Amino acid sequence: MSDAAYNLKTDRTILNFGPQHPATHGTLRLVLELDGEVVVSAEPHIGYLHSGFEKLGEYKTYNQWVTLSDRMNYLSPLCNNIGFAQAVEKLIGMEIPERAKYVRVILAEMSRIADHMVWLGTHALDIGAFTAFLYGFQARELLYVIFEHTTGARLTTSYTRVGGLFRDVPHDFKEMTYNFLNYFPGVLKELHGLLTRNRIWVDRTRNIGYLSREDAIELGVTGPTLRGSGVEYDVRRNFPYLIYDRLDFDVPVCDDGDVYSRYLVRMEEVAQSMKIIKQCIDDLPDGPVSFFDQKFALPEKEKVYDTIEGLIHHFKNIMPGHGFEVPKADIYDATEAPNGELGFYLVGDGSHKAYRLRVRPPSFVNFSCFPHISKGAMVSDVVAILGSLNVIAGELDR
Amino acid sequence: MDSFGDLLFYLVIETGFLKAALVVNLLLVVVMILTLMERKISAWIQERHGPNRVGPWGILQPIADGVKFFTKEDIVPSHVDKFLYIIAPLVSLFPALVTFAVVPFGDQMTVNMFDHLVTIQFQVADINVGILYIVGIASLGVYGLIVGGFGSNNKYSMLGGLRSSAQMISYELPMGLAIISVVMLSGSLRLNDIVTDQSSLLAWNIFRQPLGFIIFFVAAFAETNRLPFDLPEAEQELVGGYHTEYSSMKFSAFMISEYSHIITASSLVATLYLGGWQIPGLAALNLPIVAEQLLQILAFIVKTSFIIFIFMWVRWTLPRFRYDQLMNLGWKSMVPLGLLNVVLTAAVVAFF
Numbered sequence: 245m246s247d248a249a250y251n252l253k254t255d256r257t258i259l260n261f262g263p264q265h266p267a268t269h270g271t272l273r274l275v276l277e278l279d280g281e282v283v284v285s286a287e288p289h290i291g292y293l294h295s296g297f298e299k300l301g302e303y304k305t306y307n308q309w310v311t312l313s314d315r316m317n318y319l320s321p322l323c324n325n326i327g328f329a330q331a332v333e334k335l336i337g338m339e340i341p342e343r344a345k346y347v348r349v350i351l352a353e354m355s356r357i358a359d360h361m362v363w364l365g366t367h368a369l370d371i372g373a374f375t376a377f378l379y380g381f382q383a384r385e386l387l388y389v390i391f392e393h394t395t396g397a398r399l400t401t402s403y404t405r406v407g408g409l410f411r412d413v414p415h416d417f418k419e420m421t422y423n424f425l426n427y428f429p430g431v432l433k434e435l436h437g438l439l440t441r442n443r444i445w446v447d448r449t450r451n452i453g454y455l456s457r458e459d460a461i462e463l464g465v466t467g468p469t470l471r472g473s474g475v476e477y478d479v480r481r482n483f484p485y486l487i488y489d490r491l492d493f494d495v496p497v498c499d500d501g502d503v504y505s506r507y508l509v510r511m512e513e514v515a516q517s518m519k520i521i522k523q524c525i526d527d528l529p530d531g532p533v534s535f536f537d538q539k540f541a542l543p544e545k546e547k548v549y550d551t552i553e554g555l556i557h558h559f560k561n562i563m564p565g566h567g568f569e570v571p572k573a574d575i576y577d578a579t580e581a582p583n584g585e586l587g588f589y590l591v592g593d594g595s596h597k598a599y600r601l602r603v604r605p606p607s608f609v610n611f612s613c614f615p616h617i618s619k620g621a622m623v624s625d626v627v628a629i630l631g632s633l634n635v636i637a638g639e640l641d642r
Numbered sequence: 643m644d645s646f647g648d649l650l651f652y653l654v655i656e657t658g659f660l661k662a663a664l665v666v667n668l669l670l671v672v673v674m675i676l677t678l679m680e681r682k683i684s685a686w687i688q689e690r691h692g693p694n695r696v697g698p699w700g701i702l703q704p705i706a707d708g709v710k711f712f713t714k715e716d717i718v719p720s721h722v723d724k725f726l727y728i729i730a731p732l733v734s735l736f737p738a739l740v741t742f743a744v745v746p747f748g749d750q751m752t753v754n755m756f757d758h759l760v761t762i763q764f765q766v767a768d769i770n771v772g773i774l775y776i777v778g779i780a781s782l783g784v785y786g787l788i789v790g791g792f793g794s795n796n797k798y799s800m801l802g803g804l805r806s807s808a809q810m811i812s813y814e815l816p817m818g819l820a821i822i823s824v825v826m827l828s829g830s831l832r833l834n835d836i837v838t839d840q841s842s843l844l845a846w847n848i849f850r851q852p853l854g855f856i857i858f859f860v861a862a863f864a865e866t867n868r869l870p871f872d873l874p875e876a877e878q879e880l881v882g883g884y885h886t887e888y889s890s891m892k893f894s895a896f897m898i899s900e901y902s903h904i905i906t907a908s909s910l911v912a913t914l915y916l917g918g919w920q921i922p923g924l925a926a927l928n929l930p931i932v933a934e935q936l937l938q939i940l941a942f943i944v945k946t947s948f949i950i951f952i953f954m955w956v957r958w959t960l961p962r963f964r965y966d967q968l969m970n971l972g973w974k975s976m977v978p979l980g981l982l983n984v985v986l987t988a989a990v991v992a993f994f
Contacts, residue, residue, distance in 0.1 A: 257797055259797050259798075265881065266881060267879065281801065281965055368961065370879075371961040371962060372869055372870065372872070372960070372961040372962025373959075373960065373961040373962075374684075374688075374958060375684075375687055375688050375958050375959060378688040378689070378690065379688070379689075382689065438959070439961075442960070442961065444870055444960055444961045444962070444963060445961050447963075447964070447967055448961060448962075448963070448964055448967075622964060622965060622966065623801065623879055623880070623965075624873075624879050624962075624964045624965060625964065626879075627879050
């Protein structure tokens with residue numbers, strides 16, 4: 245190269261990536277500093293989908309807030325429902341019926357599969373494999389039919405109540421679940437066939453977005469992202485809740501810490517979730533799905549119509565300014581949501597509303613590693629890395 | 643020029659004016675069909691229905707799309723370089739449409755017309771450096787993308803334009819090397835000679851030049867900016883790449899040129915490697931000349947359609963390359979392989 249070419253003035257480009265961008269799937273905004281196509285620094289600007297969910301927790305009764313937890317993570321609303329209800333139950337110190345526990349586990353694992361299918365679809369779409377996206381969505385559709393049948397809604401499920409579930413599962417729930425279990429392995433195989441050994445896919449994801457074990461722990465990353473970096477940590481295994489201690493499942497771990505290992509971990513998690521669902525549905529016990537104490541759970545409709553106590557409890561439960569009271573205490577309780585540890589920190593002040601509700605969203609914490617792991621990557625890799633973290637804007641900004 | 647018939651004869655037959663108009667229009671119609679075909683094939687691969695509202699099986703969908711494009715507001719954003727912004731779609735469209743001119747889609751045929759014995763070439767222009775013409779014109783297509791990306795004054799478009807220039811220049815080399823091997827075998831740059839050279843099934847270049855075929859095919863994907871090489875437009879990375887800022891007919895000009903490129907590339911693959919319009923063993927059947935001619939044209943259409951189908955099949959199956967991986971593949975694998983192929987072919991031609 246001649247001297248003149250060496251002395252040419254070059255500048256770095258600042259590329260505004262989002263909030264309206266096809267790869268951000270929501271309202272994320274990144275400001276990328278580019279040297280050619282290489283990312284020098286990536287700075288996420290968050291807050292475009294801030295909805296004040298935490299603050300609303302101070303104004304709504306506990307059962308009312310369940311409906312807001314749906315909207316927080318729109319890929320796996322049931323996991324949020326369950327996580328929140330469980331935190332409140334722990335604060336009160338109540339034990340929910342066995343059947344409710346089983347149903348919660350089944351639905352949580354189903355939403356994990358649904359979430360991972362959407363994640364895989366959008367991730368593959370970002371890398372250019374359009375068809376995997378629709379295969380994933382087709383499988384998810386079957387799950388959403390089950391959700392709709394069970395909870396009455398596809399997305400805004402609001403299925404849990406403090407003390408159990410809002411209603412029992414439909415009579416053909418078992419049959420639908422078995423149908424799904426029979427159908428799904430084929431889809432999984434197809435997806436593996438499309439991507440896992442695809443040379444372009446492997447080239448695009450291997451050694452991209454490397455997150456070391458130490459960094460992952462230091463940044464507080466959880467879920468598949470952490471397990472993709474070789475740390476065997478799963479709330480279901482390390483701090484078992486519901487009936488996870490009785491179930492037989494593996495926690496997949498991959499040591500490479502790149503986008504591909506996160507992909508492998510998530511794909512294996514889907515298979516493990518199927519195993520869990522199978523075990524739970526096989527010995528789903530009979531019985532009530534809600535806590536017996538009517539101070540907490542809505543009484544049955546016959547009791548409301550026929551007995552004065554039932555009517556009183558009904559009104560006490562649903563009237564504004566009323567509702568059950570929780571002790572004056574605080575608690576942090578976490579569940580394993582599809583993206584990682586979903587924690588709720590609740591401060592009860594003895595009334596029917598929380599004094600403070602704080603969510604530990606997995607997306608927010610996982611996203612914190614993004615500037616770190618996208619340094620030195622190319623623009624195309626930014627999209628792949630972003631996809632591998634599965635950042636959900638609703639949860640990120642709350 | 644003593645009669646009207648002679649004048650007509652001169653204008654229509656000798657200048658090839660009618661043929662050119664016919665072929666360009668046919669090309670545009672086929673582009674329309676391709677847009678529908680792509681949507682139907684993608685739907686088929688993805689277990690969807692695809693367009694099925696406009697006309698039976700959605701066959702009028704391309705017309706609806708055309709009407710939509712025409713009636714959309716033609717936006718020229720205030721921050722663009724107006725001149726470059728406006729000529730870019732034209733620069734892109736022109737080479738895409740004229741490359742097809744030298745592709746022969748049938749054998750030549752002698753008929754009696756207006757008392758003249760006329761030899762009809764099923765080809766717009768039978769130039770003796772046909773291949774060179776194609777390589778030359780096809781590389782002009784990249785200017786449309788660069789100018790569009792640059793003129794849009796948008797960082798995403800700029801990146802798209804840069805990517806396309808690097809990609810097209812890199813992949814022209816292996817493509818050229820593959821073509822050289824074919825030319826060595828046929829000993830002529832005329833596409834008609836290349837086709838007649840592949841008279842029997844085993845003489846098809848796909849069997850004589852398997853490596854060259856693969857190189858040419860992959861390079862054709864890159865030249866047409868299709869997945870897995872659609873980096874210049876990479877929707878999920880660069881929004882729309884070079885055509886991010888375009889709307890209405892200007893956008894559709896880019897689309898038409900993309901699909902025309904597919905047609906040209908597919909017809910070239912068919913011509914260079916699959917025996918063009920030839921049907922092996924057809925001459926032995928002693929069919930009337932018109933029937934033979936029609937069958938040969940049909941054979942050309944079938945071969946080209948099959949290649950187009952593969953183009954679409956690949957697009958809806960594979961993920962996209964990254965910029966540097968694309969360069970690596972081009973320079974580190976395909977160029978050496980192409981050179982190897984040239985050397986091997988040269989050795990075979992020289993010593994056997």
